[in-house]
Amino acid sequence: MIDYGLADKVALVTGASGGIGRAAALAFSRSGASVLVSDVNEEGGRETVSLIEKAGGKAVWQRCDVSRGDEVKAMVAAAVAAFGRLDCAFNNAGINSIAANEYEDEVWARSLSINLTGVMLCMREEAEVMLAQGGGAIVNTASINGLVGNPSQPGYTATKHGVVGLTRHGALRWAKAGIRVNAVCPGVIETPMTAPLIANPQMKQVIEGMTPMGRMGKAEEIAEAVVWLCSDASAFVTGHPLVIDGGATAI
Template sequence: MNELQNKVAIITGAGSGIGRAAALLFAQQGAKVVVSDIQEEHGKAVVGEIEKAGGTALFVRADSGKPEDHQALVAQTLDKWGALHIAVNNAGIGGPLAPLAEYPLDGWQKVIDINLSGVFWGMRYQIPAMKEGGSIVNIASILGQAGTKFSPAYVAAKHGVVGLTKAAALEVAEKGIRINSVGPGYIKTPLLEVLDEATLQALVGMHPIGRLGTSEEVAELILWLASDRSSFVTGSYYPIDGGYLAQ
């Protein structure tokens, strides 16, 4: 079943993790995928995977912390395929870990630029390019609903993504464009590779389901929100967290 046949989709941060999984799944479902990432080698590798499997993809290097890169990303998409139906604003970083009163100012700014402003800038250029039936999925986090110590920038940014998604969804609902956010729990992605085994096991223990999630599981939820199967869903926040927020 090709749920996204003839659809054009932009996915930021698509060189690894959740973005990569979504790109591969979207292509499998018939979409033309614009793989965007700041890491050119990783992004081009994902395009290669898609093309090897018989799909269609284009790599566009973009820094999600720069508004001009978002503008260029949408412009190149329209130049290549003449339309934009789906956007997944996924690019993000973890940022420094430190108490708020000692948090590095440059670290705060970088996290906000990429994780929050990057979603704003993405939608700012994506929305005008979309016609009725378009869908935008913003990747937030369980930390868009809950807090944690020593990550004030990340928590603030992800809370902001949830609120920004609701505000934007209300603005464009009458135009037939839907905007939703997803809140992954701790997922086995490169963001967690810097942690030691004891810390990883502690994270596992926070999830009642007894394990971390996978990028492929999150991609399935993103696909549903991007597809016509979720045609009456907008302005919503969907956790995918192994029970984390139910506690």
């Protein structure tokens, strides 16, 4: 893994109890950053903290439901209280209502509150700290479904399109203040979220067949891109939805 030179930096990761979020928290730590680990899953989140500490890194745990403004404010404050500043933020928490009818009122509202409102609330609080300290980098988790259509997931697709829009908004709003805002747009990645899909060998084969590279992505491959987007190696990159999909949207 590449060291992106984040020594003395502080990173915040939501949805960090597993999957892409955990992989990103570990990648931030390997590059030298202290990490605020957040999720609604306390057991998984504390396990992520333990993995970082066992590897010699620094991390703290803070539970946060990103759909609640008070909890988001407390999460960002906890990062500053623990480490003194906030340099990098990865707004990764989200849900995918694969088995549900997203046109149902409750399912639609939950998708919207977590996937879209949650990103907005995080950006708002993170930017306030970064503006006061003179800069920072924010990365949001969108999806290839934030760039193309999907006939079966209206809520997920709409919210991820919204995340791309919020990302571009933030990039323009804070560009001159030294805050860069980007998004990652993963294809189908092997994570706990996609486990129900790939549990069926035939479905897994179909998904792999839809990807020109012939396989699903790994959480660590998304994490590397996230840390790069938060590092000085991407100093002139902002407002960009970075597609990481094995060529799926190139078809």
